[in-house]
Amino acid sequence: xxxxxxxADVLVRTGRTLAIQVNAAKFAGMDxxxxxxxxxxxxxxxxxxxxxxxVDGVATLAPEGKFQRADLRATADNAAIPGVSxxxxxxxxxxxxxxxxxxxxxxxxxxxxxxxxxEFLLRTARAKIDYRGGNGTVQAVASGSSGVAFDVALDGRxxxxxxxxxxxxxxxxxxxHTAGPAQIAIDKGIYRLLPTQIDFDQGSVRLAGRYGDGTVxxxxxxxxxxxxxxxxxxDLGIGGTATGxxxxxxxxx
Numbered sequence: 001x002x003x004x005x006x007x008a009d010v011l012v013r014t015g016r017t018l019a020i021q022v023n024a025a026k027f028a029g030m031d032x033x034x035x036x037x038x039x040x041x042x043x044x045x046x047x048x049x050x051x052x053x054x055v056d057g058v059a060t061l062a063p064e065g066k067f068q069r070a071d072l073r074a075t076a077d078n079a080a081i082p083g084v085s086x087x088x089x090x091x092x093x094x095x096x097x098x099x100x101x102x103x104x105x106x107x108x109x110x111x112x113x114x115x116x117x118x119e120f121l122l123r124t125a126r127a128k129i130d131y132r133g134g135n136g137t138v139q140a141v142a143s144g145s146s147g148v149a150f151d152v153a154l155d156g157r158x159x160x161x162x163x164x165x166x167x168x169x170x171x172x173x174x175x176x177h178t179a180g181p182a183q184i185a186i187d188k189g190i191y192r193l194l195p196t197q198i199d200f201d202q203g204s205v206r207l208a209g210r211y212g213d214g215t216v217x218x219x220x221x222x223x224x225x226x227x228x229x230x231x232x233x234x235d236l237g238i239g240g241t242a243t244g245x246x247x248x249x250x251x252x253x
Contacts, residue, residue, distance in 0.1 A: 003029075004029055006027040008026075009022075017038055019037040022034050022035065022036075022048065029080075029081065031051050034047045034048035034059075035047070036061060039063045043067060044063075045061055046061055054079030055075070055089075057075065059071070067101045069098070069100075072094065073095050074092070074093075076089040076091065085118045087117045090113045091112070093109075093110070093111045103160075105131065105132045106129055106130075107129065107130050110125075111126045113125075120144070125141065126140065126142075131158060135160070137157050140153070141153045147234025147235070148173075150231060151169045153168055161187070163183070163184040164184075165181060165184075172228055172230040174200055175200065176201075177199055178196060178198055178199075179197040182194075183196070189212050191212055195207070195208045196208070200224060201225060202223060203222055204221075205222070206219070206220040214250055214252060219246040220245050221242050223243055226242055
């Protein structure tokens with residue numbers, strides 16, 4: 001596979017109760033073992049362990065009413081995940097609880113240090129998510145390099161009809177922050193970015209748009225420092241400032 005060779009020795013028992021016994025399996029350099037069994041309400045219960053390539057973790061499955069619950073605990077220490085573009089992780093600690101309900105529940109806390117894949121380096125990062133019943137919060141901080149150095153922090157809140165997020169950081173040596181929390185309105189699978197202003201060391205940009213029934217983006221630039229573009233296309237080497245507008249519309253993928 002794209003993550004190296006894999007193999008599995010698995011026994012599936014059918015009858016009154018479906019049971020899956022993983023005697024031994026290997027994927028992405030990790031040894032996987034454990035046993036799962038269907039419960040009377042439908043979801044599976046049991047535990048799978050995965051160890052190898054510097055990763056050590058356990059996934060515990062259980063019913064929560066009629067829904068499937070999964071609790072994940074994992075650590076990484078000088079991990080090297082094989083693949084087309086090898087992924088290495090200096091240190092990581094992850095804890096997550098997920099309930100696959102009609103509105104999924106996700107509670108997670110992930111800490112990472114020195115994650116590297118190709119030219120991308122995530123020096124330090126932490127993300128905390130608490131999302132239940134369509135409502136929740138997310139906080140994240142990250143620093144690293146994608147050819148140019150970046151630091152970013154995000155604080156967001158979610159409701160079934162509205163997401164809000166405050167963002168600040170710097171990229172390519174240019175500081176930025178949202179002048180007020182960005183707002184994304186949600187209605188029948190359509191996501192609308194309400195008018196949002198992002199201020200930079202020099203200049204600003206106002207954004208609005210829509211996604212779901214096509215893609216629409218409207219941007220208004222006011223003396224914007226174009227060095228920020230180098231954070232996304234490091235080899236471009238663009239400079240100067242820009243004032244003007246950019247409208248983009250696409251009706252299908």
